[in-house]
Amino acid sequence: MSVSAPVATLRCLVVDDDPLAVQVVLNCIANTPFLHAIGSYNNPVEAAEFLRNNPVDLLFLDVEMPLMSGIELLRTLQNPPPVVLITSSKEYAVEAFEQSVVDYLMKPVSFARFLQAAQKALEASQRQPNVGAEAIETPAPTPASRS
Incomplete structure (x- = not known):
């Protein structure tokens, strides 16, 4: 019998404008030992504000939402956490992986x-x-950014 190292718990945030979809994802998180839900939002603008001020290890994010799509929300974040996109449409797959x-x-x-x-x-x-909002404080300089 082998003993494995303890598994870290990833702090998760769920963002979806559909309350039923949020409940489904929160239920999945609750049944996954290495995940811990730290909150959920139905409004992507409020979620963006939370993400700017709180460390999150994993974001479960709907694509199609009013005010701002999930992909647009990602683009507003300086250091976005790792993301699992959730949607009812395949049409965003390429753009999702570009993110x-x-x-x-x-x-x-x-x-x-x-x-x-x-x-x-x-x-x-x-x-x-140390993935998440606090993982990378400043980006490393690239050859193109040197003067």
């Missing part, structure tokens, strides 16, 4: 598929310790 999302889930979300995405996020976080 370096961890995974892309289609609604209705099944727990099995959710768990795959969560596992991907966990593996990514273990490769990059």
